Amino acid sequence: MDFAYDARTEELRGRLLAFMDEHVYPAEALAEEQRAALASPWDTPAVVEELKAEARRQGLWNLFLPDEEYGAGLTNLQYAPLAEITGRSPQLAPTVLNCSAPDTGNMEVLAQFGDDAQRKQWLEPLLAGEIRSAFAMTEPEVASSDATNITTFIRRDGDEYVVTGRKWYISGAMNPDCKIFIVMGKTDPDGPDIRRQQSMILVPRDTPGVTVKRAMKVFGYEDHYHGGHAEVVFDDARVPVTNLIGEEGGGFAIAQARLGPGRIHHCMRLIGMAERAIELMCRRAVSREAFGKALAQQGVVHNWIADARVTVEQLRLLVLKTAWMMDTVGNRGAHTEIQAIKIATPRAVVDIIDRAIQLHGAGGLSQDFLLAELYAGARTLMIADGPDEVHQRSLARRELRKYA
Structure with missing residues (x-):
C-alpha cells in the first residue's frame, strides 16, 4: 500500500488549498450575512453562486465522481485528501465544488444505474449545478x-x-x-x-x-x-x-452501491472537520489566558491537543487504506474497512470537537465559532448511513465466521 499523493493529486490539492484560503474561508461569514437578508432562509446566498462559478472556472468541480465521462475521474485514493480539505468548511466548500451530499450519491446512482433518458433529464443538470x-x-x-x-x-x-x-x-x-x-x-x-x-x-x-x-x-x-x-x-x-x-427489486442493491462511496466521503470530510477543530483549539490556547497563564501552558490542554493529533493521523491512515482497497478490490472487497471507518471516524471526531468546545468555554457553544455546528454534523454521522451499532454487528459477525 502506497499512500503517497501522485502528481495529479498534489496539483489539485495545491489548487484547492489556495481556493479555500482565497475564496471559501473569507466567504463563510459573508454567506451567513447574506442569508439573513434573504426572503427565505432556503434561498441561496449570492456569494455561493459566485464561488460555484469560480470553482468551475478553476476546474475544481465534480471531483467526487470517478466516472471520467461525467466527473473528474479520480480514484478514491486521489479524492480522499481533497475531500478532507473541503471538510474544513463542511457547509460551504462541498456545496460550491458540487461535491455535497445528497447530490453526490444521487449523481453516482444515475451515472451507474440510470438509463440514457434519465441521465439526460436529471444527471446532466445536476452535474452542471443547475438543480x-x-x-x-x-x-x-x-x-x-x-x-x-x-x-x-x-x-x-x-x-x-x-x-x-x-x-x-x-x-x-x-x-x-x-x-x-x-x-x-x-x-x-x-x-x-x-x-x-x-x-x-x-x-x-x-x-x-x-x-x-x-x-x-x-x-x-x-x-x-x-x-x-x-x-x-x-x-x-x-x-x-x-x-x-434499473429493475423492479433492484433498490436494495442500488442503495448499497450508493452508500459505500457515501460513507467514505463522509469520513474523509470528517477528518477535515477534526483538523479545523484542532486549529481552532490551538489558536484559542495561545491567545487565551486563565488563572494567570495562557491556556497553552495548561497540562490538560497539552493532552487534548496531543491526543487529537494522534487520533487524526490514525484515522487518516485507516481511511486511506479503505480508499486504496475500494480502488483495488472493489467496494465489496473493502466491506470490513468501510464499516471500520464508519464506526471509528465519527465518534473520534466528535470527541475532538468536544474538547475544542470545552477549550472555548461558553464561546464554543455559540454561533460565533464553528464548533457547535461541527459537533452537530459529526454527531449526526454516528446515525446517518447506518448507525454505529448496525455496522458493529455486521463487522463482528464477519470476524466470528473465521472461527466458526
Whole structure:
C-alpha cells in the first residue's frame, strides 16, 4: 500500500488549498450575512453562486465522481485528501465544488444505474449545478437502519407507478432548487426475498401528491447549505414507469452501491472537520489566558491537543487504506474497512470537537465559532448511513465466521 499523493493529486490539492484560503474561508461569514437578508432562509446566498462559478472556472468541480465521462475521474485514493480539505468548511466548500451530499450519491446512482433518458433529464443538470436533488429513504414509523423495514409502497398501475408513503430527514428537500427525488419503496412487499422487495424511482418535486411538509432540525440546526432535512409525504404520486431506476427489486442493491462511496466521503470530510477543530483549539490556547497563564501552558490542554493529533493521523491512515482497497478490490472487497471507518471516524471526531468546545468555554457553544455546528454534523454521522451499532454487528459477525 502506497499512500503517497501522485502528481495529479498534489496539483489539485495545491489548487484547492489556495481556493479555500482565497475564496471559501473569507466567504463563510459573508454567506451567513447574506442569508439573513434573504426572503427565505432556503434561498441561496449570492456569494455561493459566485464561488460555484469560480470553482468551475478553476476546474475544481465534480471531483467526487470517478466516472471520467461525467466527473473528474479520480480514484478514491486521489479524492480522499481533497475531500478532507473541503471538510474544513463542511457547509460551504462541498456545496460550491458540487461535491455535497445528497447530490453526490444521487449523481453516482444515475451515472451507474440510470438509463440514457434519465441521465439526460436529471444527471446532466445536476452535474452542471443547475438543480439540486434529494434521496428519500428514511421513514419515521420504522427503524430505517434496516432498509427492509421501509413501508413506502410503489404500485404499478398501467404505464405509471403510484408512490405512497411518508419520509423524513430527507436531505436537500427544502432547497427551492431541489427538482427531483430518488425514492426507495417496496414494489413487491410480500416477495420471498426481503432484499428484492424494494425499488428506486425518480419522482419530480412538482408531481401532484408530493408535499414537503416541514424542515427537520438537527441539534437545532437547519443545514441550509445542504438544502435542509425535510419531512415529505407521497400521497398517490404518479410517475411514468420509465422513471424506475434499473429493475423492479433492484433498490436494495442500488442503495448499497450508493452508500459505500457515501460513507467514505463522509469520513474523509470528517477528518477535515477534526483538523479545523484542532486549529481552532490551538489558536484559542495561545491567545487565551486563565488563572494567570495562557491556556497553552495548561497540562490538560497539552493532552487534548496531543491526543487529537494522534487520533487524526490514525484515522487518516485507516481511511486511506479503505480508499486504496475500494480502488483495488472493489467496494465489496473493502466491506470490513468501510464499516471500520464508519464506526471509528465519527465518534473520534466528535470527541475532538468536544474538547475544542470545552477549550472555548461558553464561546464554543455559540454561533460565533464553528464548533457547535461541527459537533452537530459529526454527531449526526454516528446515525446517518447506518448507525454505529448496525455496522458493529455486521463487522463482528464477519470476524466470528473465521472461527466458526
